[in-house]
Amino acid sequence: MNEATIATPITPKQHTELVDEKLVRLYFITALIFLATSMLAGLLMAMQLIRHNPLRGIEFFSPGRWRMLHTNAVAYGFLANGFLGALHWAIPRLTLQPVLDKRLSWLIYAAWQGVVGATAVGLLLGEAQALEWGETPVWIDPVAQLGLLLVAINFMTPIARMKGPMYVTLWYFLAAFVWTFLTYAMGNFIPEYVVGGTAAGAVGGLFIHDLVGLFVTPLGWGLMYYFVPILLKKPIWSHGLSLVGFWGLAFFYPLQGIHHFLYTPIPMFLQYGAVVSTIAVELVVTTVVINFFGTLWGNAGVVKTNMPIRWFYTGMIYYFLTCLQCSFQVTLTFQKIIHFSDWVVGHAHMVMFGVFSMWIMGIMLYLYPRMLNRPWASPKLLEWHYWLSTLGVGFMAADLILLGVFQGWSWAALEPWDASTDFSYPFWVLRVFAGLAMFGGLLAFLQNIWLTTRAAAADRLAQKS
Amino acid sequence: MSSTMNSRIASSVHAGQFTEPMAVEITTAESGTGESDASGQKSGRSMAWTITIVFAVLILIPSMLGFVMKFGELMALTDDGADGGFAITPVVNYLLASAGFFFMLLWAAANGMFRDLEQPKHLMLQNERELDRNV
Amino acid sequence: MFESKSGILYVAGLGFFALAFVSNALVPALMYRNIPEKTVAELVTPNLRYQFEDLARRFPESFKAVWGEAPEAEAENQKWWDEKCAEALEYGHKVYVAEGCWHCHSQFVRPVANEEERFGPVSRSWEYQNRLQRPVLFGTRRVGPDLSREGGRRSNDWHAVHFFRPLDLSAASPMPEYPWFFEGSPDKPNKRGLAMMTYVQWLGSWLESYPYYEAYSPSALKKPETENTDASDSQDNAADASADQEPQ
Known part of the structure; x- marks a missing residue:
């Protein structure tokens, strides 16, 4: 791009030449469309469980296939698009360098939507790959891999070009681009083409785990370290402590893959190692959470008025809860009972919706009106969005975690299998309502976006005339 | 509700017609924190101490208890005849590995890697302010 | 640095x-590099052959429409059955993965929580060293029971009706219906239906305890007397074949 802009950070930079706001907005809208799709897919599966599937017996609405769509649309459609949008804002502003090439950014956008769309179609046509969270049909994998490479090149260039000491956000981002690329390659190709059987299970466990730990988590925390100080108008409590968090995550997080398959034929000493490093990472998590609450200390009142901050910190509370839960869940004692039960499903929803989706929502909430140059049309809808989402996911997680314990005990007590589906029924019904609340929250948000965008368009029209 | 929301948005929207309210917001925010520091510092600090102590007790007591128990078990194991020494082998391994990390830490500190650790967080906010001013 | x-x-x-x-x-x-990975053809045990031939007897028209007819000559005949059985098994695996069955049914029995009592012998590494565990189907959730010892437990008729409409056999089952495995009714399975039944009957067919029932006791299992001879042959072969498996 323009080499002239590469200079010391003191040179005044124009926001407009750094950030492509149109692209950021487009990423956000696309992400929300995928989130809506994913939620509908989840709803379909939930309705199937309570035997009220309105679309039963239709091949293209098979709940098994939409269940895969549900998880994949969240990971690659919502989280990835939401993160990419936020990165297009954060990285150029942090480095004071534009991305490698803005046309490349648009190409990546288009290619990535192609990948996600093709995944959805492939899954619905019955082309899945037997790898959890990597069900993407095998013929799409290389394209997605190439896309991730381009993303890494596009974003790592400004980081490489910047001068001076790096802020912790960029530490996370720099590592995350490498990790995401490697994780995707490892998970999608090795168990399919290189090793089979039990060893492939170990790789698969590492893949699902790293997808959360080395793609979603570092990008999520990196963005939090960036947006929270800006919104609170004060620096993070301790930059040194944030680096402890970074190195702790980098070292301990990748070592835990096997904890997804405890008591499998994978060698026991490897299972022990995974358990120990999981508990170690909970300590690291605690330092990160302490750092953020140390930053908030003295300004806690802003969570009432500042919506993005409220979303961010709600997400952090859920993060702490989910990590605390994990450090119990991962022990062999708990695994005996709760493995294979709805406990795990509750845990997954608390992480993916309660934490990372909340952070992305908060970022959208902050950036979207800023880009439109206009406040949110309806503060009331903002409140509805927040409360429906927060209470919905909290309720769903509590419901499923409790149910998981009951299921585990019932199985271990050798009750007939049907008993476990019978007493799950009321819990599953409650789960549908919790899911509907979360979906309602999203609808409130979409309505608000629509109203705000329309009002902004009217503003522009008025200015012209 | 809506008025607080609007002022919040106004403070976060740094562009176009919102430039002015933002500037006002920043100055009031800064003077505001100054005042609250004077009055609320003492109670805030004692509160912080209370929370710290409560957490310390909650965490330390069970973990110390667990550690002492496990340590006792290990001691009992090592006393157990000629093979007892093998119980210490993994512990020694962990200690050696931890010592390696500890020396790496000292080495990093000696090489100045912990100098100006907090500088980037201030630079980042400064850059943001610059960028918003330049719009 | x-x-x-x-x-x-x-x-x-x-x-x-x-x-x-x-x-x-x-x-x-x-x-695990020394445990050889089996090809699909190597997975066809006499146990599975018995079930596959049973499909041909129960659904003769559907079977003929999908897999054709076996040649008369004895040598070719055996080879034909083995080949078609492997083909059905592989296709069944593809359908099993495509329908996401593995998200509600696990395929491994843990040594804890009384699972040995309920499902059968604890899973061993060598059981997973084959093409159909690539990527491995350990599973992630048990809405329905574990399936790794499901083979032979229930008849093909039962599976046909169950795939078509689970609620007819299991009063409160949350399992979805799969009418697209059939041409309109449970007695007319199509290729996917036949392949799926083959796949499900394969699960656990490599074990000595096959078929494994809950609270299994060997005396309860009698050799089918009314069936023709090759059925009882396969039962005998089953015992031989599982004795061949190298224990882990």
Whole structure:
């Protein structure tokens, strides 16, 4: 791009030449469309469980296939698009360098939507790959891999070009681009083409785990370290402590893959190692959470008025809860009972919706009106969005975690299998309502976006005339 | 509700017609924190101490208890005849590995890697302010 | 080193990832490298052949429409059945994966929580060293029971009706219906239906305890007397074949 802009950070930079706001907005809208799709897919599966599937017996609405769509649309459609949008804002502003090439950014956008769309179609046509969270049909994998490479090149260039000491956000981002690329390659190709059987299970466990730990988590925390100080108008409590968090995550997080398959034929000493490093990472998590609450200390009142901050910190509370839960869940004692039960499903929803989706929502909430140059049309809808989402996911997680314990005990007590589906029924019904609340929250948000965008368009029209 | 929301948005929207309210917001925010520091510092600090102590007790007591128990078990194991020494082998391994990390830490500190650790967080906010001013 | 960009890139980005990959993925891969991976054709046991031939007897028209007819000559006949059985097994695996069955049914029996009582022998590594466990189908959730010892437990008729409409056989089953495995009714399975039944009957067919019932006792299992001779042959062969398996 323009080499002239590469200079010391003191040179005044124009926001407009750094950030492509149109692209950021487009990423956000696309992400929300995928989130809506994913939620509908989840709803379909939930309705199937309570035997009220309105679309039963239709091949293209098979709940098994939409269940895969549900998880994949969240990971690659919502989280990835939401993160990419936020990165297009954060990285150029942090480095004071534009991305490698803005046309490349648009190409990546288009290619990535192609990948996600093709995944959805492939899954619905019955082309899945037997790898959890990597069900993407095998013929799409290389394209997605190439896309991730381009993303890494596009974003790592400004980081490489910047001068001076790096802020912790960029530490996370720099590592995350490498990790995401490697994780995707490892998970999608090795168990399919290189090793089979039990060893492939170990790789698969590492893949699902790293997808959360080395793609979603570092990008999520990196963005939090960036947006929270800006919104609170004060620096993070301790930059040194944030680096402890970074190195702790980098070292301990990748070592835990096997904890997804405890008591499998994978060698026991490897299972022990995974358990120990999981508990170690909970300590690291605690330092990160302490750092953020140390930053908030003295300004806690802003969570009432500042919506993005409220979303961010709600997400952090859920993060702490989910990590605390994990450090119990991962022990062999708990695994005996709760493995294979709805406990795990509750845990997954608390992480993916309660934490990372909340952070992305908060970022959208902050950036979207800023880009439109206009406040949110309806503060009331903002409140509805927040409360429906927060209470919905909290309720769903509590419901499923409790149910998981009951299921585990019932199985271990050798009750007939049907008993476990019978007493799950009321819990599953409650789960549908919790899911509907979360979906309602999203609808409130979409309505608000629509109203705000329309009002902004009217503003522009008025200015012209 | 809506008025607080609007002022919040106004403070976060740094562009176009919102430039002015933002500037006002920043100055009031800064003077505001100054005042609250004077009055609320003492109670805030004692509160912080209370929370710290409560957490310390909650965490330390069970973990110390667990550690002492496990340590006792290990001691009992090592006393157990000629093979007892093998119980210490993994512990020694962990200690050696931890010592390696500890020396790496000292080495990093000696090489100045912990100098100006907090500088980037201030630079980042400064850059943001610059960028918003330049719009 | 640790605070520079290249330090982050090499130490955290590549180094730690590689460390985890070596310890968590490469170590098990090396440990199991001596257990050969079976091809689909090698997975066709007499147990499975029995079930596959049973499909031909129960659904003769559907079977003929999908797999054709067996040649008369004895040598060719055996080869034909083995080939078609392997083909059905592989296709069944594809359908099993495509329908996401593995998200509600696990395929491994743990040594805890009384699972040995309920499902059968605890899973061993060598059971997973085959093409149909690539990627491995350990599973993630048990809405329905574990299936790794499901083969032979229920008849093909039962499976046909159950796939068509689970609620007809299991009063409160949350399992979806799969009418697209059939041409309109449970007695007319199409290729996917036949293949799925083959696949499900294969699960656990490599074990000595096949078919494994809950609270299994050997005396309860009698050799089918009314069936023709090759059925009882396959029962005998089953015992022989499972004795051949090298125990882990």
